[in-house]
Amino acid sequence: MSHIENAPLSPAGFRIVDLFAGPGGLDVAADVLGHQVTGIEWDSEACKTRGEAGLDTFKGDVREFRAIFFPRAQVLTGGPPCQTFTVAGHGAGRRALADVLKYIEQLHDAVRAENQSWKGIFRTWHRISEKLRSKEREAEKVKARKREVEDIRATKRRAIRKRLVHLGNSDDAAKNILKELKDPQKLEFQDYELKGLLKELSDLNDELVKLKDELEELGDERTGLVLQPLWWVIERSKRPGSTPYEAVILEQVPTVMPVWKEYAKVLATLGYKTRTQLMHTEAFGVPQTRRRAVLMARFDPIAFANKTHPGYLRKVSESHMHYQPRAEQADHLFSDAPEKDESGKSKEKWVSMEKALKKAKEVAGNLELDPPPELHDRPDFTVVSNYGTGGDPKLRGRRDHDTPAATVTGKISRNRVVRKDNGEHLARFSSAESGVLQTFPVAYPWSGKDVPQQIGNAVPPRLALHVLRHVLEPELNDEEAEKRLEQATTALENWKPKKPVEVLEREDWDKHPFAGR
Known part of the structure; x- marks a missing residue:
């Protein structure tokens, strides 16, 4: 109950x-x-x-x-x-988005049709649901075959590596050949057994490409x-x-x-x-x-x-x-007035990581939580993102303590936290601290596995306050x-x-x- x-x-x-x-x-x-x-x-x-x-x-x-x-x-x-729509610039994302918009239009047509009965509206929904379920069942079959082919391909790659070593290549050389292997059939080897393995690997690669294309056509189960x-x-x-x-x-x-x-x-x-x-x-x-x-x-x-x-x-x-970002702030140093809301009232400055974490420590002390949440004392710090920027995985995004955090994702626990002055490694964000950056209460009882992913997927409660109050x-x-x-x-x-x-x-x-x- x-x-x-x-x-x-x-x-x-x-x-x-x-x-x-x-x-x-x-x-x-x-x-x-x-x-x-x-x-x-x-x-x-x-x-x-x-x-x-x-x-x-x-x-x-x-x-x-x-x-x-x-x-x-x-x-x-x-x-x-709706993660499938985050790749809206790619073919799969565009198709998923187009499919959803098409289904919404079908439902809209059913809703606004003159003299349309509830049964008629429900039949439209049932047809859409059945089509999506059919695609989902077919996608599961394709995924199962894809996993099977990937397992077979891994076995073939191990066999190729073993054969390369047997033919006199060093283990490192064999690894490098496999690492650079894009089109197995174009490699020239005289060994009959190795040529056969490379042909089989090429065929498996071709099948995987076809299976991936099939999955893109079937769409993502989250579409429904x-x-x-x-x-x-x-x-x-x-x-x-x-x-x-x-x-x-x-x-x-x-x-x-x-x-x-x-x-x-x-x-x-x-x-x-x-x-x-x-x-x-x-x-x-x-x-x-x-x-x-x-x-x-x-x-x-x-x-x-x-x-x-x-x-x-x-x-x-x-x-x-x-x-x-600071690189853009210089253009606004001499602006005529601070930002104002619709009523003409000046807006508050955005909240920094430092301010939010300091407030969380004060609140935790006042609440006398048992056990106390894991909150760290840090000097001025810089957060180095787990993600690359500008398409360069080596170019990590950086945010200082006196600015807002970058978007909190399920990878927040992997972000490095370093001293701003000398780069010394500091304690990474705990679950309590990561939650605070999403504006969860410092006392929130994070439980279960993969807590960073839970936090990254969540709606920021303070944003929800504004929306709920407004509506x-x-x-x-x-x-x-x-x-x-x-x-x-x-x-x-x-x-x-x-x-x-x-x-x-x-x-x-x-x-x-x-x-x-």
Whole structure:
């Protein structure tokens, strides 16, 4: 049974279902704002963190759940995995994006068709789902064959190396020949056995190329996942006996913005005011430069009833300045005025790594956490990224202590931290520190395996505070909204986990408080 069963909502509280919920970035923000959230997450390690944090969670594939499972949920949020679109400049990424946009258009046609019944809309979704499932099953077969061919190829390469050594080459020479081997059949060897092995290796290479092409044509299984939130909104809006969500909030990497814009068209047809916004995290108090594509929607029952265009939501106001690398700052030293928001108020300066980590140490001391989180005292430092820049893997990105962090990814634990003055190696970022750079509370109970990946995949909670406040509390004026955010930010920094809870399974849904009418 869910632990939120008897938890009363605050006066402005909402019941939220968070799809692809991760370790809880949006959920912990919603919690400090007084909302009730249940998340659906397939990754068992992220679920362990959520359980330790006391966050209501269902473990499972979102596709195994339905919007009708949670009729009492009022808000839908989520960030479907869309890594396939991050290669939008390549053929596979372009095709995946084109496929998703095509499916969204088909759903939109079904939704806006005159006299279209719920059964007709559902049949459209069923056809899309079946096509995607068929592609996924075929892709699994191709992947299995690809793994088999890769294993055979590895065996052939070992046999070639052994034969090269047998023919008088040194072990290093044999390794170098294999390392440079691109077209085995073009190598000239008199040895009959070696020529046969090279021919077999060439054939295996050709088959692998064909298998990779097949996988690109079949597409990524995550293509279907990005459609899930849209279907949940359609189901709640069009299925007889259901009521539309009051609000929808979705976020992902910038390359997903074309998907959100097509989503927004469908949501407008369903009676939602919408807004898509590319958000720079440092402009919302996150000590990290990161960009997120966000879709926000609020249901307008009058527009829905009258079948008129509901209009648009306002943009979320930025509270902090944008970060500019030092090489670019010189151009702005003599600017006429600091950055200002839409109301004309000057923005705060972005938050540096040093400031965020220092504040985390103060908070941890005040909370008297047991055990205390791993927080290091460091002199002025520079973070050397695990990634290369400008296409050069040897040219590592660098950020100093008094600037925001570069985008926090699953590789953050591999970033080197060195003294700024002499390059001496310092302690790398701990899980607690990495979480703080994503604006998770210093007391967040990171659990399970591959914690850096959990942190890198998460929604920055402070960004979520701004978006949730903006969409769910539009009645607040600027002064009230600013005060609300200040209080929520303080509550987020000082947040401590509730009692750990058991992660629920799909079969528990009918006993959940959001399932009851």
